[in-house]
Amino acid sequence: MKRPPNFEEKIRELASQTWMEPxxxxxxxxxxxxxxxxxxxxILFFILFSILxxxxxxxxxWLQNPTISARQAQxxxxxxxxxxxxxxxxxxxxxxxxxxxxxxxxxxSLGHVIPxxxxxxxxxxxxxxxxxxxxxxxxxxxxxxxxxxNTDIISIPDIETKETETMIADSSFSAITESFILEIQPDxxxxxxxxxxxxxxxxxxxxxxxxxxxxxxxxxxDPNREKKWFVSASFTGFAVKSRFEENDISSPLSGASxxxxxxxxxxxxxxxxxxxxxxxxxxxxxxxxxxxxxxxxDFTSYEKPVGYPIQSTSPDAPADTFPIYIVTVDKHKTYPxxxxxxxxxxxxxxxxxxxxxxxxxxxGPAFSYTxxxxxxxxxxxxxxxxxxxxxxxxxxxxxxxxMGKLTYSYQILPNFSIYAGPAFQYRFNSLFGExxxxxxxxxxxGAEAGLFVHx
Amino acid sequence: MKKFHPDELIEGCRKGxxxxxxxxxxxxxxxxxxxxxxxxxxxxxxxxxxxxxxxxIFINIHSxxxxxxxxxxxxxxxxxxxxxxxxxNNKMRMVDISVEHKHxxxxxxxxxxxxxxxxxxxxxxxxxxxxxxxxxxMFAIEGFSHKEIGDKLNISESTSRSQYARAKLWLGKxxxxxxxxxxxxxxxxxx
Numbered sequence: 001m002k003r004p005p006n007f008e009e010k011i012r013e014l015a016s017q018t019w020m021e022p023x024x025x026x027x028x029x030x031x032x033x034x035x036x037x038x039x040x041x042x043i044l045f046f047i048l049f050s051i052l053x054x055x056x057x058x059x060x061x062w063l064q065n066p067t068i069s070a071r072q073a074q075x076x077x078x079x080x081x082x083x084x085x086x087x088x089x090x091x092x093x094x095x096x097x098x099x100x101x102x103x104x105x106x107x108x109s110l111g112h113v114i115p116x117x118x119x120x121x122x123x124x125x126x127x128x129x130x131x132x133x134x135x136x137x138x139x140x141x142x143x144x145x146x147x148x149x150n151t152d153i154i155s156i157p158d159i160e161t162k163e164t165e166t167m168i169a170d171s172s173f174s175a176i177t178e179s180f181i182l183e184i185q186p187d188x189x190x191x192x193x194x195x196x197x198x199x200x201x202x203x204x205x206x207x208x209x210x211x212x213x214x215x216x217x218x219x220x221x222d223p224n225r226e227k228k229w230f231v232s233a234s235f236t237g238f239a240v241k242s243r244f245e246e247n248d249i250s251s252p253l254s255g256a257s258x259x260x261x262x263x264x265x266x267x268x269x270x271x272x273x274x275x276x277x278x279x280x281x282x283x284x285x286x287x288x289x290x291x292x293x294x295x296x297x298d299f300t301s302y303e304k305p306v307g308y309p310i311q312s313t314s315p316d317a318p319a320d321t322f323p324i325y326i327v328t329v330d331k332h333k334t335y336p337x338x339x340x341x342x343x344x345x346x347x348x349x350x351x352x353x354x355x356x357x358x359x360x361x362x363x364g365p366a367f368s369y370t371x372x373x374x375x376x377x378x379x380x381x382x383x384x385x386x387x388x389x390x391x392x393x394x395x396x397x398x399x400x401x402x403m404g405k406l407t408y409s410y411q412i413l414p415n416f417s418i419y420a421g422p423a424f425q426y427r428f429n430s431l432f433g434e435x436x437x438x439x440x441x442x443x444x445x446g447a448e449a450g451l452f453v454h455x
Numbered sequence: 456m457k458k459f460h461p462d463e464l465i466e467g468c469r470k471g472x473x474x475x476x477x478x479x480x481x482x483x484x485x486x487x488x489x490x491x492x493x494x495x496x497x498x499x500x501x502x503x504x505x506x507x508x509x510x511x512i513f514i515n516i517h518s519x520x521x522x523x524x525x526x527x528x529x530x531x532x533x534x535x536x537x538x539x540x541x542x543x544n545n546k547m548r549m550v551d552i553s554v555e556h557k558h559x560x561x562x563x564x565x566x567x568x569x570x571x572x573x574x575x576x577x578x579x580x581x582x583x584x585x586x587x588x589x590x591x592x593m594f595a596i597e598g599f600s601h602k603e604i605g606d607k608l609n610i611s612e613s614t615s616r617s618q619y620a621r622a623k624l625w626l627g628k629x630x631x632x633x634x635x636x637x638x639x640x641x642x643x644x645x646x
Contacts (some may be wrong), residue, residue, distance in 0.1 A: 007623070008595045015596045017573040018489035023502050027480045030509045031473065037514070 039428055046365065046402050050348050053361050057287035057350030229282055230454045232291065236275040236423050238299070238446025271442055273299025279345065289349045295366075300338045301442070337375035337390070339431065343368045345403055356411040360419065368399040368427065394436040400428045405448055415454045423448035465525065468516045476513055483526065484509070487533040489577050493592050494537035496581045504540055508533040534597055538607055541589050571630050579629040587622035594619050 277295025284290075345366035352359040375390040407421030425444040432440060464482075467475025484505060491504035511532050519528055571579075580588060589608070593599040594615070599607070601615040608615070 011576065011595045014571065014573045014576045015489070018577045019485050020488040020492060022484040022488050022505055026502055026506050027477060029506050030480065030513065033506070033510050034513055
């Protein structure tokens with residue numbers, strides 16, 4: 001005998017048979033929520049893109065800069081505590097016509113740093129060059145202004161005048177570098193030590209390194225070496241084929257059998273337009289700028305209705321594809337919709353200077369206001385279609401646009417640069433109001449050219 | 456209206472095809488809404504929960520690999536959405552069953568429940584107090600154990616048991632009163 005179902009089984013069975021019709025608007029709310037979520041992700045992407053642009057700008061500066069900072073030099077060489085230089089001793093010794101005759105290797109007669117025989121053979125042999133001689137001379141004159149009683153910290157090793165008349169880096173230096181022995185002849189003392197400084201940054205005086213680093217930092221932060229402010233004028237032309245969609249949701253109230261989206265029409269759209277604008281910008285550092293301004297955009301989208309899916313009653317019919325057909329006497333005609341907008345961009349640029357020229361990666365939002373509109377729409381009733389004018393009240397006047405461009409600029413005069421490059425725009429919200437059945441978020445791909453005036 | 460094969464439907468939703476999404480909603484929303492209604496207890500909240508469920512479904516549909524029952528996967532999302540809503544809104548007001556009521560747990564007087572239509576049962580469950588309703592749904596319909604219910608709702612296992620026992624009693628009273636009414640109304644009572 002079959003066991004009768006217990007309470008849980010019975011209630012489960014009944015629950016599985018329950019059927020409730022959802023509210024008509026729920027599906028629309030679901031789609032709207034998903035769209036909102038997508039929009040948030042796009043905005044997040046834009047913010048991250050802007051941050052990335054800034055980071056690339058800063059990184060590019062560091063990558064271009066071959067000099068390490070004073071702190072890095074100290075850290076790398078560990079010389080801060082090890083090498084103090086006594087000016088008195090140095091002067092005394094340097095004024096003496098010392099004969100440093102003892103050499104361990106012919107190749108170090110000019111004071112080269114040579115690899116210790118016990119160390120890594122891959123360590124570089126550093127040689128002086130003529131351009132560094134001036135540097136050492138200048139440095140020498142600077143040093144002579146120092147109080148001779150003072151002891152300055154430099155990064156060359158303790159120099160000991162030994163009876164062997166060979167100046168060898170002390171043990172601490174050797175311990176740190178573990179591979180270098182410094183041999184110096186008097187007339188090439190600076191040539192040797194300071195050339196090493198410029199070459200491997202181990203021997204550069206830390207005070208000098210600090211100065212260098214500070215100057216670098218100042219040049220990075222201080223825009224006086226570049227012009228702080230600039231204005232720009234631009235012209236952008238764009239042409240792109242896109243598609244917009246038109247929802248037609250039947251309602252049970254209107255007698256339709258299906259309470260959800262019945263069909264969705266698509267229209268191929270060809271956009272042609274131009275934009276002129278002017279901005280004023282500020283360049284707080286050499287590799288980054290921020291600019292804002294105003295631009296006027298005029299574009300016309302030529303629409304060609306391509307139909308909507310109609311399910312065939314034949315079971316052998318292939319799955320419907322777009323486009324199918326449109327029953328209209330106006331079939332394949334195009335209808336121009338013209339938009340005129342004013343945009344207020346806020347743009348951030350990462351700049352990669354290359355002498356007189358530079359690459360600019362620019363992105364940012366623009367707030368758009370539609371000032372003029374003229375449009376047409378294909379209407380359908382009973383298998384017939386006709387063209388009707390779209391009311392301007394259906395237009396969503398305010399919009400947010402993402403702008404981006406990659407441009408190359410060239411300085412033709414001290415204060416003038418010209419630039420050109422590809423440009424991109426995407427509008428986050430539809431050109432039409434939420435309640436209107438057409439949803440169109442155009443994107444533009446084009447080219448921009450303009451000029452910068454620095455002041 | 457385009458007819459979708461079930462696999463096509465899932466694939467279309469993965470690609471964000473609004474027609475496929477619309478079809479999925481049309482097919483499955485009527486089955487998921489009762490779940491939401493049983494947990495929410497009112498129609499407006501149930502619609503909100505259904506909406507949240509479908510948002511999660513459309514966003515996470517790529518994670519459905521085609522293994523297992525698709526409807527079961529949808530129902531799991533709806534149930535989890537409802538449980539999350541219950542916890543988030545701190546809806547659970549649990550009262551431990553007193554000693555004198557413990558005999559109800561062992562009482563097997565389920566006969567009063569039948570016959571009852573699915574809609575009547577849904578209405579009766581939806582009218583239960585919050586704590587009873589949630590535990591009854593989870594234990595009797597979704598098949599969670601009391602330990603699992605305790606873990607999910609942050610209550611003790613005994614609390615879950617007591618809530619369930621009270622829910623059964625309450626549900627019995629509801630349906631009994633309705634059936635008595637039926638008996639009075641109809642010439643041939645159902646039992």
